[in-house]
Amino acid sequence: MTQAALRIIAGKEFSDHLRSRRFHLLFAILAVVAAVGMITERSSTRKTSPTTTRSR
């Protein structure tokens, strides 16, 4: 009984969060932050890449 009630409440809260516009917005911002971090690092790595710095 206790486990079942807890599971029902947790499941409802979980689905409420996933369906809320606030969660979608923040998740999208997080995903963009992750993507921007990766792409920025990739481009800075390419700029400082040994193949481009090795000029003789």
Add this chain to the structure above:
Amino acid sequence: MIAEGDDDPTLAGNLAGMKPSVLSAYSQMGMLMAGIGVVLGIAMGFDLVTREKESKSLKSLLAYPVFRDEVINGKALGGVGAIALAMGAVLVVSVAIMALFGIVPNLDELVRILVFGVTSFLLVFTFFALALLMSTVSKDSGSALLYSLIVMIVLSSFVPIFAYTPVYSAVFGDAPTPPGMSTYSYQQSSSAYTVTSVAVAYKSDDAVDPEALAEYERASREYMNQKRTITDIVTLVSPTGNYQTILGAVSQPAGDNDPGLGNLLGALACNIIALLAMPAAFFGLAWVRFMREDIR
């Protein structure tokens, strides 16, 4: 091409021998996460209980055969599940983007990325638990959000200020001056928002007394030890400070002098325990407050 640098003794050769690490990208991402993750945690938790109070649905919920602890535990579990899902998805997206660029992390880097994910989750969970506590304490969602933001600003910004040298010097005094040297300090405005405190030392012509030098060394060591202790305590109190300390250590690429991830996590045990204890304390307080709440 990178392998070409192996037998090249020049700087360019050394650079060629260095492998670009995927971890530096996570270091950058972590800096942004420290701001956005905090907002995510507060946004998900600040109205969990107050929303029920405002819509009067808490009374009808408790009219069902459920215990109060099931309600608060269920709300926390649902929120934690959603946060874990979001953080997991973001980690997968980031690894996928790196894979698209042809950078595949090795096993050590994968474990470090996982530690980054767990630490980021703990940071978000800390502020989620704080917002849940404020939601149980407050009468309406607006107040809960306001209190959460105030505590967040105090923990993330005001507390770490004491670790900065100018504030530390103002509160606990300046560092001892070397014998035979005189110092004066002034404040220099480098931008509209930052004021840099500059200390200038100049040597006097008097001979240096060895006893004074020994005294200076002792006082200087004491000052540095005290400063380190206070900085460590301040960092432990601030979840963002703990997160950045762990992130800074974990995101260093493994090299020849690397102590190993196990030793690194051992050295960061205090920060990890603090990052675990803070959400537990916030949730514990929220739980006790909700159990004792008079619901009308």
